[in-house]
Amino acid sequence: MSVTSQAPPDGTAGPAPARLRTGTLGTADIAFFVVSAAAPLTVMAGVAPVAIVLGGIGAPAAYLIAGITLTVFAVGFTTMSRYVRGGGAFYAYITRGLGKPVGIGAALLAVVAYNGMEIGVYGLLGSAGADTAHALWGADVPWLPIALAGLALTWYGGHRSIDFGAKVLGVLLVAETGILVLLAGGVLVAGGADGLSTASFSPDHVLVPGTAAVLAFAFIAFTGFESTVIYRREARDPGRTVPRATYIAVGFLGVFYAFVVWAVIQAFGDAAVVEAAADDPGGLFFAAIATYVGAWAAGLMRVLIVTSVLASLLAFHNAINRYGLALAEEGILPARLARLHPRHGSPYVCAAAQTALGLVVVLAFALAGADPYTQLLLWLNTPGGIGLMVLQLLAALAVPRYFRRIAHREGVVRTVVAPVTAAVLLTGAIGLVISRIGLFTGASAAVNTLLVALVPAVFLLGPLLALRLRRSRPEVYAAFAEEPPDAGPGPVPAPRPAAPTT
Numbered sequence: 001m002s003v004t005s006q007a008p009p010d011g012t013a014g015p016a017p018a019r020l021r022t023g024t025l026g027t028a029d030i031a032f033f034v035v036s037a038a039a040p041l042t043v044m045a046g047v048a049p050v051a052i053v054l055g056g057i058g059a060p061a062a063y064l065i066a067g068i069t070l071t072v073f074a075v076g077f078t079t080m081s082r083y084v085r086g087g088g089a090f091y092a093y094i095t096r097g098l099g100k101p102v103g104i105g106a107a108l109l110a111v112v113a114y115n116g117m118e119i120g121v122y123g124l125l126g127s128a129g130a131d132t133a134h135a136l137w138g139a140d141v142p143w144l145p146i147a148l149a150g151l152a153l154t155w156y157g158g159h160r161s162i163d164f165g166a167k168v169l170g171v172l173l174v175a176e177t178g179i180l181v182l183l184a185g186g187v188l189v190a191g192g193a194d195g196l197s198t199a200s201f202s203p204d205h206v207l208v209p210g211t212a213a214v215l216a217f218a219f220i221a222f223t224g225f226e227s228t229v230i231y232r233r234e235a236r237d238p239g240r241t242v243p244r245a246t247y248i249a250v251g252f253l254g255v256f257y258a259f260v261v262w263a264v265i266q267a268f269g270d271a272a273v274v275e276a277a278a279d280d281p282g283g284l285f286f287a288a289i290a291t292y293v294g295a296w297a298a299g300l301m302r303v304l305i306v307t308s309v310l311a312s313l314l315a316f317h318n319a320i321n322r323y324g325l326a327l328a329e330e331g332i333l334p335a336r337l338a339r340l341h342p343r344h345g346s347p348y349v350c351a352a353a354q355t356a357l358g359l360v361v362v363l364a365f366a367l368a369g370a371d372p373y374t375q376l377l378l379w380l381n382t383p384g385g386i387g388l389m390v391l392q393l394l395a396a397l398a399v400p401r402y403f404r405r406i407a408h409r410e411g412v413v414r415t416v417v418a419p420v421t422a423a424v425l426l427t428g429a430i431g432l433v434i435s436r437i438g439l440f441t442g443a444s445a446a447v448n449t450l451l452v453a454l455v456p457a458v459f460l461l462g463p464l465l466a467l468r469l470r471r472s473r474p475e476v477y478a479a480f481a482e483e484p485p486d487a488g489p490g491p492v493p494a495p496r497p498a499a500p501t502t
Helices: 027-038 040-081 090-098 100-137 143-159 162-190 210-220 225-234 238-268 273-279 281-292 295-330 348-367 372-405 412-435 437-441 445-472 474-479
Strands: none
Touching: 027 040, 027 162, 027 225, 027 238, 027 295, 040 090, 040 162, 040 210, 040 225, 040 238, 040 273, 040 281, 040 295, 040 372, 040 412, 090 100, 090 372, 100 143, 100 295, 100 348, 100 372, 100 445, 143 162, 143 295, 143 348, 143 372, 162 238, 162 281, 162 295, 210 412, 210 437, 225 238, 225 295, 238 273, 238 281, 273 281, 281 295, 295 348, 348 372, 372 412, 372 437, 372 445, 412 437, 437 445, 445 474
């Protein structure tokens, strides 16, 4: 279903209907959205030191393992993307393979998970902004005004056209990755603290009990990489662009994360880095870049962490807007949310609604006196991250079921072996995250149980909603996750030739 303006009642021609800007995004643009959502600089400076404490010098290998697992997932996922041309991303794929009740549950979970990921990050923005102001200028700035300014900037970016957002994210992403490359380059030129070592990738340091905990952090660090398919309707040559962007994003993140963590280990030396990370996890990266590049670079890194968080917010905001648009077109959410800006071609009503929701949640946490990092960020991001991993698992399970139902010429590796393998690996990854949930939240057992339970609770609302829709709005139920008329041409392979009759 697509939204178009209605002709005036007098029969005169009305204005042309607003539409998404189809054919706007190239491979690099989509990759910028995906990698920006992961916030590489923030993940490295804020989380990697904890990974080193837990996993020792073998921590870099965990990021490679997570990247390989998600690459396997991407094989089946991107193969199916050639056939599913709508804007519903996860829920459209899951519906095609596992049925409408499961797909509606996935749609609800996607909306909640992506909102949890984005709104929680406003707490990180407030915390990082306050820390940066204090470190650079000695100013004690409350976190709330910073978070509210971030809300306004994020809304503006979502209100504007998608190509505007791609350009902004391109600049911010180059800056945040550039400062990490500068750090790594300084370490490599100097030869590290004790000479460069590859011990981080040896089995003796990778196959240790702490690696399981690091893997849990590593999988969360890739959050949002699968959102490439959300932009299918706005991509140029989506049959090629979307798979390429997906592989580039997951490949880049896996290799880049591993390389940067390894470089920081070399900065302190294999024997000293774990103690240094334990003594000051928040300052590890700043100390390294100040030593090997200069104090000015440490100050710049603090500023770029704030812009990294802003880039992540804008990337998640655009993804949420397109989920909301797709569900409004489906009839699941109010039709008003499907309105597109007449000039920018953006889902501007979704942008406003999502910003309003973020404002309410941020103000509620602030009025309750909650900590912006340990509560607003971690309490919302934890179920959000688990929810996205569950969606990945369901999408992997949907791929072989889908290809069993249609005629196609895809190989068994892409349609069965890769998705089944990914499903097994993702199940293990979800188990790792849940079993070590306390490392993510630092909260009580009761709070952790509630945060984890939110994921199945939201998902199980889907079948109930499906039953209600099938009874009260059968036309909406029947059309759910079907191809929208403006989805654009899809490079769907020709069906297998029929077997000769005898």
